[in-house]
Amino acid sequence: MTESPVVGIVTRTKNRPVLLKRAVESVLFQTYRNWEMVIVNDGGDPAPVETLVARYADDARGRIRIIHNPASLGMEGASKVGLAALDSELLVVHDDDDSWAPEFLVVTVAELRRMHAVYPTVHGVTTYAHRVLERIQGNLVEIESIAPFNDWVPPGFLSLDRMLMANFIPPISFLFTRAAYEGVGGVYEPIPYLGDWDFLVRFLSKYEIVMVPQLLAFYHWRTGAETGAMGNSIIGELDRHRFYRQMLLNEWLRRDLAAGRFGVGAYANLRSHLGTLIDQSEHLVGLAEEAREGAEHDDAGRKPVDPRAAEPRTNGVKPAGR
Template sequence: MSRRVAVITRTKNRVALLGRAVESVLGQTEKDWVHVIVNDGGDPEPVDSLLASYKERYCGRLLVIHNPQSLGMEGASNKGIMASDSTYVTIHDDDDSWEPEFLETCITTLEKTPFPTVRGVVTHTNQIFESIDESGVKEVSRRDFDPWLVSVSLPEITEINKFMPISFLFRRDVFDVVGFYDDSLPVIGDWEFNIRFLSKYDLIVVQQNLANYHIRVDGHTKYANTVTAGKDKHLFYRDLIVNKHIRKDLESGRVTMGQLMAFGDYFHRLGNNTWRLVQVVERLKNFAPLKVLRRLLRV
């Protein structure tokens, strides 16, 4: 049965967080959706036990997939997407949440746009910092992830990911042109997909905080965010993606090695100037009169 929206949730042995994601989806004012939960190689029993208590509230709008072995985040996303049928798709990770109007607002905004190249919607996002222990999840603080976000250009997204999967809803038919998520990437697959999306289409930014991106601040490995726990891995795979595209341009003649070396030389000199500035600041910190002034200011 085709639904208006397919909500894809990837999870693995994180039932303590999955319940919040379930409540987030069930609480939406838009009701025409299917929630596809992909248990990516985790223990199926706790997932089935949790979801059994929600059976009546789901009213047949739940599809659970248990992967015997993990396919990775992007592979799990693709499996959930291909197992569903809908007009729109959105990724709702097991540790994130929405405000009740997220789906309704995104769909209404997208359907009202007069621009045919617009195929997606992004909302503003609350960045929620939290801790987790035996007693449950506790919010520590929150802030607006990017209060100045009004639009997203292709050059901007190639520098850094401007939005999270939890804040992004898009038309399913974009997969026919840009392809699915790259399942060879263990991290930053959403960023790589966003680049391909914006290389063909545009999106609208809704300046309302309707998505919640949750970040654990303690050292709990099981519930850690990949963006913090796997920072070095993110940088490594980012370089793989960047190098792949540059090599394509080198091979086609669109970019020359001389141009690349010119850019490298510029950033090398810029880095040296920054290093010199850091050295000056460090010396000033040890300058005796400034030390006295700092002590006085503390008083």
């Protein structure tokens, strides 16, 4: 890996200039300067994108290009177009509604170079991300709350086992090598959602990813009633995520069955069922805890009873211990 590798940044957008403005500024404010950015306008109106990028022409110094797709290719298709337009050594997908701390690139590039030199199988690094809940008010973005999204993940090598249960790494926080991108076969296009999960599973099946224990990425979710261009795939379309999640699990399992092996498909399906059981058990524990606290609250509000005044109600059954 070269001393100061070029980072290729892909931004997918469609008719969201108020969000795209923040994404462009997020890149321009990076303290690491050796980058180039490709904005893939996926079937949206070209004029606002051209106007916005022209406004930052002096700061960008020719490092931002725009590709206009005449018709929308979807998230994964747009990613493929943008990544194919870059020949940089390192790559990252910076969606138009997400953002970085100014130190994101300088920290992740340095850590990827350092870890790859020691462990050649390391081809990606990620950082912890903030989850930002926001709503759009006209041309303004109103922040409602910011909280850690995945700081429960241990620093160091990511767990392939845990990734097979569900994705916990948003694209905005993941920097990876072009060699690994090509080595795993690129993005998965047939589905409009969860292609990032499929990509990370294939990535971790072959290469290592290291978690840098710093909160340097911002994963933005819209909480209002935004629809259409301003919608958010996480908040507004959870049912579709569940739909395509099961599609992926089925496809992975079919590959295992066709090959006569116990592989990613079988393991991911078992891990998914285990996760469901864990969620259900935690829910039941929570209900039991609420019931216990409610009982204690009721008992605390009652007038104390003199134990000499009445015997415990046993319904004819002798209490244990007596």
